[in-house]
Amino acid sequence: MFIAITPYRQPVSRDIHHFISITPFIDYLLIRTPMSHRETADFLTSLLEAGFPKNKLLVHSDMALLERFDLNAIHFRENDADAFDYKKKHPEITVSMSTHSARAVEAAGENGLDFVLFGHIFETASKPDRPPRSEREINEALSSDIPVIALGGINERTIHQLPSGFGGIAAISYFMDAAPSEIKVLRKGWELSNLM
Secondary structure, eight states, X not given: OEEEEOXXXXXXXXXXXXXXXXXXXXXXXXXXXXXXHHHXXXXXXXXXXXXXXXXXXXXXXXXXXXXXXXXXXXXXXXXXXXXXHHHHHOTTSEEEXXXXXXXXXXXXXXXXOSEEEEEOOSOOTTSTTSXXXXXXXXXXXXXXXXOEEEESSOOTTGGGGSOTTXXXXXXXXXXXXXXXXXXXXXXXXXXXXXXX
């Protein structure tokens, strides 16, 4: 699974064109911005009108937006009880969560969530003062049954350093900076390496 995460800023029109161009090579676009509910709704409308597939949109925490746009996937912060409650009430919706510990990964699995983002795995500009997860923390997180998606400092170089067991990658900078052709090659390589 490849998940592109929007930069934490107001999107601009060129962002929409870029997201459309990488659509064939990602499973989800996680909408995580500082925008208000109304601004996010306007952005989602623009994305959908530009041709972005509804089934690849992953909204962050806003259940009203999920329902208003009839989307099928929502993401929550670590240990957010709303995630567990929403999944119980709506088993047909894909519900994911950010996690930073093996215990949080385990709790997500116990509550029936579909997958987690776990990080950060490598040094990343978005968390310059925090060290990456240790090898022990990573191994503990990967011991759960729920699919675990690697997050933090993932790019065309570091992806090859990931331990086996991750169900995919999530990134902000990589998916914003890489050309669609580069993402296509990386994804093909990822899929081939996970078949072995």
